[in-house]
Amino acid sequence: xxxxxxxxxxxxxxxxxxELANFVKQGHYSRFFILTDENTxxxxxxxxxxxxxxxxxxxxxxxNAGEESKDxxxxxxxxxxxxxxxxDRKSLLINLGGGVISDLGGFAASTFKRGIDFVHxxxxxxxxxxxxxxxxxxxxxxxxxxxxxxFTQPKAVFIELGFLDTLPPxxxxxxxxxxxxxxxxxDAAYWHQLKxxxxxxxxxxxxxRSVAIKNKITIEDPHEKGxxxxxxxxxxxGHAVETWSLINxxxxxxxGEAIAIGMICEAYLAHKKTNLPAGDLQEITATLNSLYPRYxxxxxxxxxxxxxxxxxxxxxxxxxxxxxxxxxxxxxIDNICTEAELRDSLLYYINL
Amino acid sequence: xxxxxxxxxxxxxxxxxxELANFVKQGHYSRFFILTDENTxxxxxxxxxxxxxxxxxxxxxxxNAGEESKDxxxxxxxxxxxxxxxxDRKSLLINLGGGVISDLGGFAASTFKRGIDFVHxxxxxxxxxxxxxxxxxxxxxxxxxxxxxxFTQPKAVFIELGFLDTLPPxxxxxxxxxxxxxxxxxDAAYWHQLKxxxxxxxxxxxxxRSVAIKNKITIEDPHEKGxxxxxxxxxxxGHAVETWSLINxxxxxxxGEAIAIGMICEAYLAHKKTNLPAGDLQEITATLNSLYPRYxxxxxxxxxxxxxxxxxxxxxxxxxxxxxxxxxxxxxIDNICTEAELRDSLLYYINL
Numbered sequence: 243x244x245x246x247x248x249x250x251x252x253x254x255x256x257x258x259x260x261e262l263a264n265f266v267k268q269g270h271y272s273r274f275f276i277l278t279d280e281n282t283x284x285x286x287x288x289x290x291x292x293x294x295x296x297x298x299x300x301x302x303x304x305x306n307a308g309e310e311s312k313d314x315x316x317x318x319x320x321x322x323x324x325x326x327x328x329x330d331r332k333s334l335l336i337n338l339g340g341g342v343i344s345d346l347g348g349f350a351a352s353t354f355k356r357g358i359d360f361v362h363x364x365x366x367x368x369x370x371x372x373x374x375x376x377x378x379x380x381x382x383x384x385x386x387x388x389x390x391x392x393f394t395q396p397k398a399v400f401i402e403l404g405f406l407d408t409l410p411p412x413x414x415x416x417x418x419x420x421x422x423x424x425x426x427x428x429d430a431a432y433w434h435q436l437k438x439x440x441x442x443x444x445x446x447x448x449x450x451r452s453v454a455i456k457n458k459i460t461i462e463d464p465h466e467k468g469x470x471x472x473x474x475x476x477x478x479x480g481h482a483v484e485t486w487s488l489i490n491x492x493x494x495x496x497x498g499e500a501i502a503i504g505m506i507c508e509a510y511l512a513h514k515k516t517n518l519p520a521g522d523l524q525e526i527t528a529t530l531n532s533l534y535p536r537y538x539x540x541x542x543x544x545x546x547x548x549x550x551x552x553x554x555x556x557x558x559x560x561x562x563x564x565x566x567x568x569x570x571x572x573x574x575i576d577n578i579c580t581e582a583e584l585r586d587s588l589l590y591y592i593n594l
Numbered sequence: 595x596x597x598x599x600x601x602x603x604x605x606x607x608x609x610x611x612x613e614l615a616n617f618v619k620q621g622h623y624s625r626f627f628i629l630t631d632e633n634t635x636x637x638x639x640x641x642x643x644x645x646x647x648x649x650x651x652x653x654x655x656x657x658n659a660g661e662e663s664k665d666x667x668x669x670x671x672x673x674x675x676x677x678x679x680x681x682d683r684k685s686l687l688i689n690l691g692g693g694v695i696s697d698l699g700g701f702a703a704s705t706f707k708r709g710i711d712f713v714h715x716x717x718x719x720x721x722x723x724x725x726x727x728x729x730x731x732x733x734x735x736x737x738x739x740x741x742x743x744x745f746t747q748p749k750a751v752f753i754e755l756g757f758l759d760t761l762p763p764x765x766x767x768x769x770x771x772x773x774x775x776x777x778x779x780x781d782a783a784y785w786h787q788l789k790x791x792x793x794x795x796x797x798x799x800x801x802x803r804s805v806a807i808k809n810k811i812t813i814e815d816p817h818e819k820g821x822x823x824x825x826x827x828x829x830x831x832g833h834a835v836e837t838w839s840l841i842n843x844x845x846x847x848x849x850g851e852a853i854a855i856g857m858i859c860e861a862y863l864a865h866k867k868t869n870l871p872a873g874d875l876q877e878i879t880a881t882l883n884s885l886y887p888r889y890x891x892x893x894x895x896x897x898x899x900x901x902x903x904x905x906x907x908x909x910x911x912x913x914x915x916x917x918x919x920x921x922x923x924x925x926x927i928d929n930i931c932t933e934a935e936l937r938d939s940l941l942y943y944i945n946l
Binding site for chain 2: 272314321352355356357380383384389392466553557558559
């Protein structure tokens with residue numbers, strides 16, 4: 243499994259924790275901080291610790307697992323811990339966890355003392371194929387996802403596939419949604435390969451291919467001026483449904499579950515607006531509907547969902563903007579959608 | 595008065611508010627937000643408004659004047675206002691105010707939706723010669739100054755010297771400390787020119803010269819890896835005294851008053867450690883002591899001051915780092931100072 247070269251930093255796939263230990267040993271840093279949550283502290287931190295020779299210079303910052311920890315209040319907590327532990331500009335932050343850890347840790351590091359270095363050790367499938375690649379950092383305010391953030395690249399990413407063995411099936415499915423998206427927006431062959439695979443445990447080869455697709459797009463357009471918007475397929479509606487669920491459901495949707503709903507709705511929009519063939523729409527709908535649990539969306543929630551969509555970062559001048567498809571494997575960015583169109587697409591999902 | 599070209603952005607000195615109106619009219623932006631405080635809303639906003647033709651697309655975000663507003667809590671307030679007003683990625687934030695407004699506004703803009711454009715309209719002498727130039731943004735946590743921030747350049751700076759007419763003398767003195775510093779670290783002739791000038795109302799030529807010095811240094815070293823540390827002369831001790839005063843005094847020191855104390859102490863350290871001639875030390879001490887009011891520092895506060903100094907961003911591995919002088923007009927960066935040396939320098943000030 244080749245190391246992927248991103249924008250001035252490597253993404254390791256083999257012996258990754260050994261590579262991390264080597265990186266630490268190179269002597270560029272004065273101090274090390276590992277950002278973790280109670281899950282990765284239990285399942286992943288022991289392996290990391292066992293590989294690092296000099297542990298005296300390491301401090302652990304542990305936050306609660308879950309999307310709630312991406313709120314600005316937790317970010318302030320991380321900053322205060324870095325202050326209290328005496329972190330200086332030559333410190334390194336190691337983000338050991340899922341997307342919450344890498345998004346929050348990346349933002350905290352990129353702004354602490356105007357920026358310290360950080361690396362990602364993604365421990366979930368979702369963060370391996372999505373959050374850890376591409377240099378976006380972000381935190382939430384009032385449950386508005388990633389409303390605050392920076393574009394800052396990590397110094398390296400260490401993908402340890404063994405960590406996936408400890409994940410519950412629902413978390414694998416969450417990451418899988420982004421992998422399916424990579425096929426839908428860019429690579430029809432990959433979509434078909436995924437459909438033919440055992441998706442309860444995606445192979446190293448599939449993870450590598452997803453990272454390669456995302457990496458290629460983000461290198462081409464790091465600041466999301468154009469083609470990077472391709473990655474937003476399913477996310478205009480998906481993020482709104484995710485925010486709704488986060489606020490209203492005790493056992494809320496995972497990111498991937500919400501994005502799967504978003505992809506079904508936006509495939510419908512694509513059929514109506516960008517000529518996605520009916521057969522492709524049917525194939526996408528059937529595949530996602532068979533993999534992901536049904537979710538009840540009441541029509542009474544539509545107006546709130548539209549409000550969330552209007553706050554989406556991709557929009558300009560108050561218009562709601564979607565990335566759609568023209569075929570499986572081919573996307574089309576910057577489609578303004580009306581509330582009536584969005585309503586129809588949600589009804590399409592509801593009436594499946 | 596020539597426009598100064600900085601790192602891809604212009605710094606205007608003549609007809610600056612007309613230039614701002616032209617900039618707004620060019621049509622690059624969907625919405626405009628003016629960050630202001632109650633003072634600039636009264637004294638500066640009317641001129642800005644009178645020059646702008648289409649005011650429908652403008653919203654005002656007003657915060658309380660004063661260093662306290664640089665706290666993260668106020669930054670969250672600015673972010674929430676931008677969310678509520680529907681700011682999108684094509685919005686422009688216009689920072690109309692002193693250093694608090696430009697530091698806070700710059701940080702809020704550089705992180706909102708992963709970065710929107712901003713410009714500075716500095717309204718105090720301090721912000722004209724210091725905060726608005728060089729691309730540093732910053733906010734405070736627990737009164738630790740600029741502990742969180744980014745390096746992000748504005749799209750333009752509009753220096754309107756007429757705004758200085760409304761400032762009280764104490765605020766002119768605050769900015770003057772940074773101008774005197776520019777002479778001390780880089781340009782002996784400028785230092786002597788300043789000493790010979792009417793310093794109750796610095797001329798446009800002097801302001802221009804200070805901006806040119808700061809701009810030259812920050813272009814050469816935008817991320818403070820080397821020569822930019824020259825600008826920290828007086829700030830290791832000055833920032834600690836400023837933080838102390840901010841926490842303990844009802845009528846706290848201005849930034850410049852604190853930096854003047856810091857420059858006297860650090861000139862003493864320079865005499866002891868980097869061979870600043872006794873005559874130069876005497877000249878610096880006499881000049882600053884005659885311009886700035888005396889401030890009482892108790893020996894019982896020294897340990898707290900050292901704690902603040904240790905949290906300074908310039909430090910590495912727990913050592914306290916100072917920029918010193920070898921002569922008036924020549925500086926020497928990266929001098930590690932012991933607590934005993936710092937104690938002596940504070941006693942030098944106390945015993946003047």
